[in-house]
Amino acid sequence: MGTIKYPVQLIGDALDNHDYENADIQSALKDSFYAILQILRRQKDHPIMEVYDDWKLATIRSHRILLKAAYDQFEHSSAFEHLFNIPLLPADRSLIQLFIVKLDLALKLHPDDKIRCHTSVLGYVLFGLVVLRVYLGRNPSDNIQIYWLARQLPEEETNKIMMDDDVPLWEAKCGRIYWPQYPEELVLLSVVKPKNGLLRPQSHFFAFTGLGMQNALGQLHLKIKTMSRDYCRL
Helix, strand or coil, X not given: CCCCCCCHHHCCCHHHHHCCCCHHHHHHHHHHHHHHHHHHCCCCCCCHHHHHHHHCCCCCCCCCCHHHHHHHHHHXXXXXXXXXXXXXXXXXXXXXXHHHHHHHHHCCCCCCHHHHHCHHHHHHHHHHHHHHHHHHCCCHHXXXXXXXXXXXXXXXXXXXXXXXXXXXXXHHHHCEEECCCCHHHHHHHHCCCCECCEXXXXXXXXXXXXXXXXXXXXXXXXXXXXXXXXXXXX
């Protein structure tokens, strides 16, 4: 029997171990670095900082045993990311790490200890939105619309907004990022070995969502749509 090469786009350590590159994404991440740094320094207004201020109030108790404290901290960080729907290919997510390191270095002298501790939490969301913008083929001027499309608002808040067409950025706030499933995606899922009888969403499911085979060579084409009451596009 032969073997099928695993698509590099689906490998989480693609940058470090497979020399993965994506010129469009890397250029966009570089161009957005200073603006994201300003947001974290609160020199530039952005709605994510209000979300962050609410999230950080749910503090982690540091006196717990070490393993439990580490687990709680991970769950706390994950909870922030789950406030947003930012589906990224693992390889493209790996490109963000270098910019997180640079962001951390740039914030070393920042007086807000919490911001310095949560650089990666905020950075992955903000840089992830940049990658999402590249996926959608949009310009930096559309950043705030993409933010609201990715924001996972509570159902009651979404329903309230949908009843008022005068809300700024109404379509984006009522919309969502939608990844269609393809037969090829299900084939990829079928060969993933479950752990303890379960597929782990963080490591497998989202890695394949929204992929379609572009041609017989197995190149991947990513499609993302936006949706409000009806399908709409930025």
